[in-house]
Amino acid sequence: MGWFLLGCAIVLELSGTVSMKLSNGFARLTPSILMFVFYGGSFTMLNYALHYLQISVAYAVWSGIGIVLITFAGLSIFGEKLQPASYLWIGVIVIGVIGLNISSKGH
Template sequence: MHWVHLMIAIVAEVVGTSALKASDGFSRPVPLLITVAGYAVAFFFLALTLRTIPMGVAYAVWSGVGIVLISLVGWLVFRQSLDAPALLGLGLIVAGVVVINGFSNAVGR
């Protein structure tokens, strides 16, 4: 269940960050409320995750997957470009998350 909690935290953080962009500097109230709610849900479920998954591993996965997903949202929704170095960096982040989950003994299973 702890991995489900972590995935909920990641998705909520991506929703919150996307709404933060859409809030246009906190000038639009609905996206602002979505931002606050998204981050509240994200931190709540991250806290639940930290009961069983080591903090460093949970945060590495949370931030790594979140970076990749928010970059994808930026590209698809906000039409932000991703050049070759950005794609390479995102690939390295994905590789890091795979290594942590596939080979680290620190991962709570």
């Protein structure tokens, strides 16, 4: 149940961040409102997930996967470009999240 809630939190965080970009610095009302709704939902789901998961693991997964997903959203939705080295550092984030999960399995 904790991983499902965490997954919901990640999807809502991604939606909130995309809405933030679409709000154009609060110039557009609907994406601005949606940003607060999605972030509120994300933090709520993260809070419930913490009932089942360790905070260190849950937060690292939430933020790490969120970083990776929003990077891909920036590339695909907004046409942003990354330097080749950026892909390496995103890989480091993914490896770190995987490593944290592996090392916490015994607890």
